[in-house]
Amino acid sequence: MEKENRERAGERPRENGEETESGRKGIRLPEAVGEIVRRLEEAGYEAYAVGGCVRDSLLGRAPSDWDITTSARPEEVKRLFKRTVDTGLAHGTVTVLWQGSGYEVTTYRVDGEYEDGRHPKEVAFTGELREDLGRRDFTVNAMAYNEKKGLVDIFGGQKDLEEGVIRCVGEADERFGEDALRIMRAVRFSAQLGFSIEKKTGEAIRRHAACLEKVSAERIQVELTKLVTSPHPDYLRIAWETGITRVILPEFDRLMELPQNNPHHCYCVGEHTLHAMKASPADKCLRLALLYHDFGKAECHTRDEKGIDHFYGHAKAGSEMARRVLKRLRYDNDTTDRVCALVYWHDYRIEPDIRAVRRAVSRVGPELFPLLLQVKRADLEAQSDYRRQEKLDWLMRLERLAGQIREQGDCLTLKDLAVDGRDLMAAGQKPGPGLGRTLQALLQMVLDDPSRNTKEYLLANLPKET
Ligand code: ATP
Numbered sequence: 001m002e003k004e005n006r007e008r009a010g011e012r013p014r015e016n017g018e019e020t021e022s023g024r025k026g027i028r029l030p031e032a033v034g035e036i037v038r039r040l041e042e043a044g045y046e047a048y049a050v051g052g053c054v055r056d057s058l059l060g061r062a063p064s065d066w067d068i069t070t071s072a073r074p075e076e077v078k079r080l081f082k083r084t085v086d087t088g089l090a091h092g093t094v095t096v097l098w099q100g101s102g103y104e105v106t107t108y109r110v111d112g113e114y115e116d117g118r119h120p121k122e123v124a125f126t127g128e129l130r131e132d133l134g135r136r137d138f139t140v141n142a143m144a145y146n147e148k149k150g151l152v153d154i155f156g157g158q159k160d161l162e163e164g165v166i167r168c169v170g171e172a173d174e175r176f177g178e179d180a181l182r183i184m185r186a187v188r189f190s191a192q193l194g195f196s197i198e199k200k201t202g203e204a205i206r207r208h209a210a211c212l213e214k215v216s217a218e219r220i221q222v223e224l225t226k227l228v229t230s231p232h233p234d235y236l237r238i239a240w241e242t243g244i245t246r247v248i249l250p251e252f253d254r255l256m257e258l259p260q261n262n263p264h265h266c267y268c269v270g271e272h273t274l275h276a277m278k279a280s281p282a283d284k285c286l287r288l289a290l291l292y293h294d295f296g297k298a299e300c301h302t303r304d305e306k307g308i309d310h311f312y313g314h315a316k317a318g319s320e321m322a323r324r325v326l327k328r329l330r331y332d333n334d335t336t337d338r339v340c341a342l343v344y345w346h347d348y349r350i351e352p353d354i355r356a357v358r359r360a361v362s363r364v365g366p367e368l369f370p371l372l373l374q375v376k377r378a379d380l381e382a383q384s385d386y387r388r389q390e391k392l393d394w395l396m397r398l399e400r401l402a403g404q405i406r407e408q409g410d411c412l413t414l415k416d417l418a419v420d421g422r423d424l425m426a427a428g429q430k431p432g433p434g435l436g437r438t439l440q441a442l443l444q445m446v447l448d449d450p451s452r453n454t455k456e457y458l459l460a461n462l463p464k465e466t
């Protein structure tokens with residue numbers, strides 16, 4: 001019987017899979033999801049795949065995870081499956097472990113006010129799928145699917161998917177009033193999917209944007225990161241137009257009003273920032289570095305007697321501002337350090353000469369340097385045509401030289417140096433901070449000429465102790 005079921009389940013998806021490949025949409029439940037839904041149904045309950053996985057399947061994209069919604073109460077779900085985790089019992093969520101993966105199974109519910117994005121303060125379970133779909137944020141996120149009933153689309157999600165529209169389920173003002181994070185989610189989904197925001201939903205966002213003040217920095221950080229690492233990071237412009245950045249990132253609003261009357265530029269600082277993010281690969285540190293790379297320009301703006309704008313020192317100032325903002329938004333230390341270093345170095349003028357590049361790689365760090373070149377490329381692509389080819393040629397030479405240095409395996413850091421502190425002491429140097437200075441001097445010698453990186457050469461050419 002089980003095998004038969006599986007074969008039957010296998011047949012239908014294959015047809016759907018073909019549809020997807022030919023550009024038409026179909027939903028193919030992974031085997032585990034099909035089995036979980038079937039087991040719940042056999043026990044007399046309703047169960048559906050729901051939310052993001054249905055949306056992504058209909059778009060022909062691979063869902064990141066599969067959520068299940070069911071009429072069964074959490075304790076009943078726990079009874080039906082051998083291995084479960086109590087993920088959020090009070091909110092009706094049990095994770096079912098199935099062949100090494102976890103699937104969140106959540107009881108149909110209606111929500112009260114939200115307190116942390118995933119979890120409303122109070123929930124009431126319901127036996128109605130319609131009510132559960134009605135508490136969801138956007139029509140494209142409010143569809144359910146199972147193999148027996150097919151697609152359940154009560155709020156016009158499929159039509160909005162086809163038209164590329166983010167629209168609240170029900171009254172937009174009410175929905176944003178219940179949970180202000182939905183304001184950020186609307187813009188984030190529009191950037192991820194390349195969708196526009198429906199008029200009434202957009203108007204309600206403007207009216208409620210100020211409420212984002214009450215939302216925790218952690219939750220805002222998650223949505224902001226998803227927005228800037230999406231295929232449309234420049235949709236941050238929508239967040240600006242609707243008054244969202246004024247609350248969560250007021251520094252950015254200043255950039256949108258900061259002109260750059262300078263031949264190298266054709267946009268104001270804010271628009272330049274949006275174009276630079278768009279020109280870069282969707283890496284988190286890279287996109288965040290581009291978001292913050294010119295933040296310092298607001299502090300360092302001067303205009304000369306010819307009316308040309310200059311921003312001396314903006315990279316260092318920007319890196320300090322980025323640190324404050326990233327801290328405020330509760331980014332982890334590693335991300336913060338990497339992003340701030342990229343902002344700090346983004347305007348580093350490196351000579352296209354192998355020694356200069358080797359020194360630059362050593363200063364910036366061999367791991368971060370390739371990212372820095374990508375920051376520079378995106379920055380350049382968002383500038384005017386003035387001396388563009390010259391700048392691109394220069395960047396290409398830096399890229400080539402960095403590649404050559406990597407291939408040669410040149411010594412770039414103290415840990416690659418052929419001597420260490422112990423060697424220096426064995427050669428008669430006194431312990432203490434002088435050792436570090438000597439090692440730094442030796443590293444500079446080796447950066448000039450990697451063939452010097454042997455114990456014999458270095459010990460024979462020790463600089464005078466400082
Ligand atoms: P992603 O691909 O980013 O995971 P998703 O649609 O799965 O997208 P989740 O945050 O994982 O988004 O939420 C799962 C589903 O729960 C959503 O599709 C939506 O139906 C519902 N949901 C999540 N957060 C909210 C919210 N703040 N308000 C209303 N419904 C929400």
Ligand code: MG
Nearest residue numbers: 052053064065
């Ligand atoms: Mg999800």
